[in-house]
Amino acid sequence: MLELPSERPHSVTEGPNVPYFFVGDGFALNRNILRTFGGCNLSVKKRVYSYRLCRARRYVECAFGILSNKWRVFQRPLNVSPDFAVDIVNACVVLHNFVRESIGYKFEDTLTVTGLEDVPDGQSVRGGLTANSVGNKIADYFLTDVGAASWKMSKI
Numbered sequence: 001m002l003e004l005p006s007e008r009p010h011s012v013t014e015g016p017n018v019p020y021f022f023v024g025d026g027f028a029l030n031r032n033i034l035r036t037f038g039g040c041n042l043s044v045k046k047r048v049y050s051y052r053l054c055r056a057r058r059y060v061e062c063a064f065g066i067l068s069n070k071w072r073v074f075q076r077p078l079n080v081s082p083d084f085a086v087d088i089v090n091a092c093v094v095l096h097n098f099v100r101e102s103i104g105y106k107f108e109d110t111l112t113v114t115g116l117e118d119v120p121d122g123q124s125v126r127g128g129l130t131a132n133s134v135g136n137k138i139a140d141y142f143l144t145d146v147g148a149a150s151w152k153m154s155k156i
């Protein structure tokens with residue numbers, strides 16, 4: 001079993017403790033795996049939450065896609081210990097950034113992302129009350145002044 005750090009507030013301000021979690025799609029919902037809410041008639045809170053989770057998942061998928069296209073080691077299962085797998089990922093990220101820097105790649109050009117405007121239909125939420133309460137805490141945070149993104153209401 002993977003041991004994640006203990007719960008902590010989700011921002012630098014005081015707030016409820018929230019466990020560390022993975023953003024997933026197609027997995028059973030539990031305390032450490034969250035996914036978007038399903039359905040069409042969602043409240044604003046649930047639409048914002050689903051949009052932000054979907055966006056986070058897409059960024060992770062894009063980053064891993066870039067790594068796996070450049071480094072063939074990621075095109076098959078890593079049959080190594082978890083610690084060595086972390087070392088492999090870190091080495092590939094450093095090498096990727098070194099190559100980008102050596103060819104004159106400008107990081108500033110990547111600060112605007114296009115093509116992530118759509119929010120796909122979510123899947124139904126299954127799982128225990130604990131997972132739903134974690135999702136609700138995160139959704140509440142997204143609607144606060146601290147967790148709010150100024151653009152979010154135009155995207156949902």
